Amino acid sequence: MSDVDNKELDRMLQKAFEASTKIYQERGFQRRVGFGKRPALISVDLANAWTRPGNPFTCDQEAMDKEIIPGMQRLLEACRANGHPVIHVTTAYEITDRNAGFTDMGLWHCKIPIDVVDLKNKDLWAIDSRIAPIEGEYTMLKKRASSFHGTGLAGLLRAAGVDTILVTGVTATACVRTTICDGLADGFRTIAVRECIGDRVPGAVAWNLYDIDAKFADVHSVDECVDYLNKVNDTASRIAAE
Amino acid sequence: MSDVDNKELDRMLQKAFEASTKIYQERGFQRRVGFGKRPALISVDLANAWTRPGNPFTCDQEAMDKEIIPGMQRLLEACRANGHPVIHVTTAYEITDRNAGFTDMGLWHCKIPIDVVDLKNKDLWAIDSRIAPIEGEYTMLKKRASSFHGTGLAGLLRAAGVDTILVTGVTATACVRTTICDGLADGFRTIAVRECIGDRVPGAVAWNLYDIDAKFADVHSVDECVDYLNKVNDTASRIAAE
Amino acid sequence: MSDVDNKELDRMLQKAFEASTKIYQERGFQRRVGFGKRPALISVDLANAWTRPGNPFTCDQEAMDKEIIPGMQRLLEACRANGHPVIHVTTAYEITDRNAGFTDMGLWHCKIPIDVVDLKNKDLWAIDSRIAPIEGEYTMLKKRASSFHGTGLAGLLRAAGVDTILVTGVTATACVRTTICDGLADGFRTIAVRECIGDRVPGAVAWNLYDIDAKFADVHSVDECVDYLNKVNDTASRIAAE
Amino acid sequence: MSDVDNKELDRMLQKAFEASTKIYQERGFQRRVGFGKRPALISVDLANAWTRPGNPFTCDQEAMDKEIIPGMQRLLEACRANGHPVIHVTTAYEITDRNAGFTDMGLWHCKIPIDVVDLKNKDLWAIDSRIAPIEGEYTMLKKRASSFHGTGLAGLLRAAGVDTILVTGVTATACVRTTICDGLADGFRTIAVRECIGDRVPGAVAWNLYDIDAKFADVHSVDECVDYLNKVNDTASRIAAE
Numbered sequence: 001m002s003d004v005d006n007k008e009l010d011r012m013l014q015k016a017f018e019a020s021t022k023i024y025q026e027r028g029f030q031r032r033v034g035f036g037k038r039p040a041l042i043s044v045d046l047a048n049a050w051t052r053p054g055n056p057f058t059c060d061q062e063a064m065d066k067e068i069i070p071g072m073q074r075l076l077e078a079c080r081a082n083g084h085p086v087i088h089v090t091t092a093y094e095i096t097d098r099n100a101g102f103t104d105m106g107l108w109h110c111k112i113p114i115d116v117v118d119l120k121n122k123d124l125w126a127i128d129s130r131i132a133p134i135e136g137e138y139t140m141l142k143k144r145a146s147s148f149h150g151t152g153l154a155g156l157l158r159a160a161g162v163d164t165i166l167v168t169g170v171t172a173t174a175c176v177r178t179t180i181c182d183g184l185a186d187g188f189r190t191i192a193v194r195e196c197i198g199d200r201v202p203g204a205v206a207w208n209l210y211d212i213d214a215k216f217a218d219v220h221s222v223d224e225c226v227d228y229l230n231k232v233n234d235t236a237s238r239i240a241a242e
Numbered sequence: 243m244s245d246v247d248n249k250e251l252d253r254m255l256q257k258a259f260e261a262s263t264k265i266y267q268e269r270g271f272q273r274r275v276g277f278g279k280r281p282a283l284i285s286v287d288l289a290n291a292w293t294r295p296g297n298p299f300t301c302d303q304e305a306m307d308k309e310i311i312p313g314m315q316r317l318l319e320a321c322r323a324n325g326h327p328v329i330h331v332t333t334a335y336e337i338t339d340r341n342a343g344f345t346d347m348g349l350w351h352c353k354i355p356i357d358v359v360d361l362k363n364k365d366l367w368a369i370d371s372r373i374a375p376i377e378g379e380y381t382m383l384k385k386r387a388s389s390f391h392g393t394g395l396a397g398l399l400r401a402a403g404v405d406t407i408l409v410t411g412v413t414a415t416a417c418v419r420t421t422i423c424d425g426l427a428d429g430f431r432t433i434a435v436r437e438c439i440g441d442r443v444p445g446a447v448a449w450n451l452y453d454i455d456a457k458f459a460d461v462h463s464v465d466e467c468v469d470y471l472n473k474v475n476d477t478a479s480r481i482a483a484e
Numbered sequence: 485m486s487d488v489d490n491k492e493l494d495r496m497l498q499k500a501f502e503a504s505t506k507i508y509q510e511r512g513f514q515r516r517v518g519f520g521k522r523p524a525l526i527s528v529d530l531a532n533a534w535t536r537p538g539n540p541f542t543c544d545q546e547a548m549d550k551e552i553i554p555g556m557q558r559l560l561e562a563c564r565a566n567g568h569p570v571i572h573v574t575t576a577y578e579i580t581d582r583n584a585g586f587t588d589m590g591l592w593h594c595k596i597p598i599d600v601v602d603l604k605n606k607d608l609w610a611i612d613s614r615i616a617p618i619e620g621e622y623t624m625l626k627k628r629a630s631s632f633h634g635t636g637l638a639g640l641l642r643a644a645g646v647d648t649i650l651v652t653g654v655t656a657t658a659c660v661r662t663t664i665c666d667g668l669a670d671g672f673r674t675i676a677v678r679e680c681i682g683d684r685v686p687g688a689v690a691w692n693l694y695d696i697d698a699k700f701a702d703v704h705s706v707d708e709c710v711d712y713l714n715k716v717n718d719t720a721s722r723i724a725a726e
Numbered sequence: 727m728s729d730v731d732n733k734e735l736d737r738m739l740q741k742a743f744e745a746s747t748k749i750y751q752e753r754g755f756q757r758r759v760g761f762g763k764r765p766a767l768i769s770v771d772l773a774n775a776w777t778r779p780g781n782p783f784t785c786d787q788e789a790m791d792k793e794i795i796p797g798m799q800r801l802l803e804a805c806r807a808n809g810h811p812v813i814h815v816t817t818a819y820e821i822t823d824r825n826a827g828f829t830d831m832g833l834w835h836c837k838i839p840i841d842v843v844d845l846k847n848k849d850l851w852a853i854d855s856r857i858a859p860i861e862g863e864y865t866m867l868k869k870r871a872s873s874f875h876g877t878g879l880a881g882l883l884r885a886a887g888v889d890t891i892l893v894t895g896v897t898a899t900a901c902v903r904t905t906i907c908d909g910l911a912d913g914f915r916t917i918a919v920r921e922c923i924g925d926r927v928p929g930a931v932a933w934n935l936y937d938i939d940a941k942f943a944d945v946h947s948v949d950e951c952v953d954y955l956n957k958v959n960d961t962a963s964r965i966a967a968e
Contacts (some may be wrong), residue, residue: 002875004745012738019730020927027782028839038346056753063949085344094380102282104325104380106394106401106913112941113754138336138346143394144911145942149875152348152385152392158671159348178907182512185640185870185874187832201746207933216871246503254496261488262685269540269684270597298511315921348671354699355512386669387700391633400884400913415695423662427628429590443504449691453657457596458629524828569828576866586766586811588864590878590885622830624821627878636869636876637834643832 004202013203019208030214034165035228036189040085040157041075043131044147044169044176047090051128051170059170059200071196071222072131072168078226082233085160086137089147089169089179092117092125104143117145145174148182155190164189166194166225167217168196172208180217190217194224246444256443259452272456274394275479277466278406278431282327282399283317286389286411286418289332293357293370293412298355301412301440305447313438313464314373314410320468324475327402328379331411331421334359334367344380346385367378387416390424399430408467409459410438414450422459435467488686490693497687501694514698518672519578519712522650524569524641525559527615528631528653528660531574535612535654540597543654543682547689555680555706556615557650562710566717569644570621573631573653573663576601576609588627629658632666648673650709651701652680656692664701674701678708730928739929743936756940761954762890762915766811766883767801769857770873770895770902773816775843777854777896784895785924789931797922797948798857798894801899804952808959811886812863814819815873815895815905818843818851830869871900876930890915892951893943894922898934906943916943919951 024030051064079086095103096115109115117124120203125141133139144150157165165188167180176197184190192212199205213219220228291297293306321328337345338357351357359366364481367383375381384390399407407430409422418439425432434454441447455461464471508514533539535548563570579587580599593599601608609625617623628634641649649672651664660681667674676696683689697703704712750756775781777790805812821829822841835841843850851867859865866925871877883891891914902923909916918938925931939945946954 009738009742012735014731016735016929020930023927029782029837031835031837031839033833033836041371056755083343087344095378097378100378101325102329102398102402102404104382104394104398106398107759107910107915109757110759111755111757111910111943112917113757116852125497136337136339136342136344138344142344144397145907146911149908149911150397152346152396154638154642155386155392155669155671156344156346156348158638158647158672160344161647162344163645174941178904181871181904181907182875184833184837185639185872185875186634187639187644189833189836200723201749203742204746204937208937211930211934215900217837231389246499251496251500254493255579257488258493258687262688265685271540273593273595273596273597275594277590298513349517349668349673351515352517352673353513353515353668353701355515387665388669391666391669394911396880396884397911397913400880400889402913403889405884405887416699420662420665423629424633424664426591426595427633427878427881429881429886431591431594443507445500446504446695450695453688453692457658459595488910511877567827571828581861584862585809585887586813586864588749588866588878588882590882604817611753620821620826620828622828628881634876634878634881636830639870640828640830640832644828646828715902724761 006202009203010206013206018242019235020155024214032218033189034218035183035191035232037232038161038181039086039164039232040160040162041079041168041181042087042089042147043072044089044167044179045091045168046072046128046131047125048128049124055124056116059198063198067195067199069128069130071193072220074226075166075168075196075229076131078229080134082135082229084229084233085162087153088127088133088137088139088140090125090127090139091142092119093143094119106143108144146178146182147175148179148186163186164191165192166191168193170197171199172197172205173199177208177212180212184216191223191225192217192219194219195222248355248444251445253449255448261343261403268455273433274460276460277474279474280403281406281408281471281474282329282402282404283321283408284311284329284389284421285314286331286409286421287333288314288370288373288411290370291366296325298358301442305440306334309437310440311370311372313435315421316460316468317408317410317435318373319440319473320471322376324471326471326475327404330369330375330379330381331384332367332381333384334425335359335385336361348385350386350478371394379410388424389417389419391422396428405431407438408433408435410435412437412439413441419450419454422454426458433467434459434461435464436461437464486581488688492694493687494690495665496726497690498640502659507667508698512640516702517668517673518702522642522717523648523650523713524571524646525563526571526573526631526649527556528651528652529575530556530612530615530653531609532612533608539608540600543684547682551679552652552682553612553614555677558706558710559650559652559677559680559713560615562616562713566713568713568717569646570617571637572611572617572621572623574611574623575626576603577627578603590627592628630662630666631659632663632670634643635723646672647665648675650675650677652677654681655683656681656689661692661696664696668700675709676703678703679706680687708716732928736932739932747891750881750940751888758909758944759915760944761917761958763958764887765890765892765955765958766813766886766888767805767892767894767955768813768815768873768905769798770815770893770905771817772798772814772854772857772895773851775850781850782842785926789924793921794852794894794924795856795918800948800952801892801894801919801922801955802857804955806860807957810955810959811888812859813879814853814859814863814865815868816851816853816865817868818845819869820845832869834870872904872908873901874912876904880912888914892917892919892921896923897925898923899925900929903934903938906938910942917951918945919948920945921948
């Protein structure tokens with residue numbers, strides 16, 4: 001990311017966001033959807049092809065190692081301590097021959113190099129070992145950007161009584177953003193966890209989180225989310241015990 | 243199936259169907275959707291837990307061994323000879339503990355014993371070896387009755403240019419019927435292959451195929467389908483070669 | 485329905501169901517999904533083209549006038565008294581020319597006469613005046629059999645906190661059955677209200693309710709459902725008031 | 727949009743995009759999905775509440791009047807001359823009371839002011855008269871951002887044999903972007919028509935089209951699209967006439 005001055009870019013983006021915020025505020029956008037009563041953590045594509053070096057899908061490594069993974073570890077700890085469902089989402093394909101008459105890549109390989117994520121090479125799509133799933137946590141294989149489109153996730157979350165999703169992972173531009181847009185449309189209160197969302201090109205996280213916060217989800221810090229995950233359980237337990 | 247006289251049941255069902263057909267014909271139901279130009283074979287749950295003895299899901303064994311499997315072998319041969327896509331669909335679950343806070347069974351285990359089909363026991367959900375997938379054929383894992391609901395199948399078929407689906411498998415009551423209803427709704431010409439659709443309780447195949455043919459798909463014999471699969475390719479090849 | 489002896493048919497169907505039930509019970513099917521905590525009533529296609537004489541879609545008139553409509557009136561009263569959401573679903577089409585290059589009928593007019601339900605003729609698709617929607621009840625226009633497929637219903641119900649759907653209407657064979665199958669798959673506890681589900685051909689209600697109860701929903705009487713609708717509110721109120 | 731220097735913003739965005747493009751190119755992103763053989767035009771939310779002054783949803787008026795509407799007129803002319811399907815999409819709600827127990831707004835009114843688009847006020851959601859639908863063109867009412875999520879659009883397009891969608895309308899940030907992401911996932915070749923996509927905040931069109939072109943659709947000019955719409959018909963006619 002050396003060809004753009006990131007500080008100058010951030011400064012310019014902040015100016016653009018301030019101008020946009022003025023318009024949005026005057027018109028009643030940027031409302032808060034709020035936290036609900038039964039959360040689940042949806043962690044998107046934090047698998048080796050995205051979290052580790054050397055793959056076309058590798059994301060910004062500094063953000064990954066210093067913010068996303070440590071933030072995820074704290075979120076996982078809070079979910080596990082309080083019995084909140086955790087869904088680890090990953091992406092891989094059975095038929096990666098671009099010339100096949102039928103492929104589970106659909107048409108997406110016509111835009112991006114998903115043909116590298118071969119289902120036979122589990123190292124690529126296994127969840128990063130630093131945040132590995134434990135017994136009882138669901139690892140869901142998806143084929144598209146959204147964790148909801150073309151999967152049963154919405155139905156499974158409803159069946160479990162979940163009303164709120166905390167979304168983390170990569171990339172802001174694609175799989176995280178579409179997961180959030182679909183999550184709200186599928187009837188869930190959507191929370192984007194700021195420090196746990198990454199990308200691989202400059203400005204993409206900032207811009208996409210800005211759009212998301214304006215229209216599709218509330219953006220909150222890891223601290224705020226951990227605090228919520230710990231508190232919401234207390235209330236639920238208290239009610240259940242009455 | 244010893245407690246009901248199957249011949250008497252069939253006779254009675256035929257009388258009921260004749261009365262229904264009279265009503266449907268007068269009112270313009272039972273139309274033909276027809277075969278399209280680019281077919282795919284969708285084979286539903288012909289995996290060991292359904293095709294072999296000894297499982298709660300085991301289907302009628304005589305129909306399975308004498309009609310469904312041999313019919314499927316002929317359909318597969320025709321698809322493979324002519325390059326038509328084949329999708330083998332099966333069903334299994336990662337979290338089969340009924341008391342789990344979140345499970346990929348959703349709520350279906352509250353109605354039927356899907357908790358026996360554990361993803362860790364591949365023997366259960368592997369496609370029957372007599373009709374095993376070959377390289378380039380997609381094996382799709384689903385969680386629900388329909389092969390379309392909560393899966394990316396419709397999008398993948400559209401991406402491959404498919405306009406017609408030939409549906410086979412088990413059971414008529416559940417996974418085959420919902421797959422057909424969704425297939426039509428998702429924009430595909432739907433063909434139910436008569437001899438290749440089974441169930442495990444008396445009358446279920448006859449009744450469900452009757453409903454399906456009246457409203458959701460054309461029911462055709464294996465002979466008719468094999469003939470179509472061989473012919474449609476000729477036309478497509480001719481056009482492509484011009 | 486004069487060409488079939490309905491009593492003889494019913495007797496035969498009961499024998500078939502008894503044989504099936506024995507198999508299902510031995511194998512762990514026919515479980516109870518149960519009533520949840522926040523219900524909604526989903527009333528499918530109880531619009532004039534289905535409830536009144538003279539249309540290809542007209543259903544059995546005796547059942548409609550003596551059972552379905554009176555049962556619906558009791559369910560509506562219980563929902564309205566207790567603040568439970570009611571969704572009235574109907575079906576109509578904007579482009580009913582079968583030869584159009586694009587039509588919102590999709591391919592369904594290739595099987596059944598949906599081209600008669602023209603959106604411009606509101607009399608056809610308006611909800612029957614005996615069970616007319618009141619302010620605050622949502623009337624949803626669908627294009628397909630299922631009330632869930634190709635609509636936003638699942639997301640809207642989840643957003644409203646609904647976990648249980650009571651399904652009524654016509655026909656058992658098509659729109660009611662697909663709505664129930666999808667409702668369960670979308671994560672809702674599904675209840676089929678026995679006396680409030682109809683069809684237009686002999687045996688169809690009995691057979692389809694039998695299949696539904698075995699695999700996709702609990703079948704309950706209007707009495708049981710009204711009782712539940714009145715009781716569930718008490719509990720919810722009590723909790724809210726604490 | 728007076729608080730941000732748009733020229734300076736554009737210059738900075740171009741620098742960011744250049745840095746991103748370098749990364750994307752090295753890694754095999756930004757591929758071309760290409761035009762297919764049977765297109766449809768999907769025009770998103772070009773209804774009065776978005777195209778005319780005075781509504782919270784009003785978009786940038788100069789772009790609307792000088793680029794989007796004139797561009798749409800050219801696209802419509804080409805579609806109509808060649809018999810390509812046109813889908814006009816709009817958004818409105820039946821239950822706009824934010825405190826209702828059930829509303830067809832789902833949860834979206836918790837983020838943006840969709841409660842202003844009341845279905846009873848047709849002026850708000852009617853398609854702009856400058857690009858009004860003609861007989862045979864489908865006007866589809868949606869409830870969410872995406873034209874595909876919670877609608878039957880994908881199935882209807884497949885039923886009509888469509889394999890390519892040209893997407894126009896507003897806003898880039900929300901309804902256009904989600905429509906494009908879903909369109910590709912649903913199996914259609916996705917084309918974003920550059921001059922016919924708008925928004926209401928600075929930089930949003932540029933940034934979102936950049937993301938879209940990198941991963942979800944090919945961005946083309948009106949000229950290129952009109953040319954394609956005229957040419958593709960010739961080929962189709964020729965084949966049909968043989």
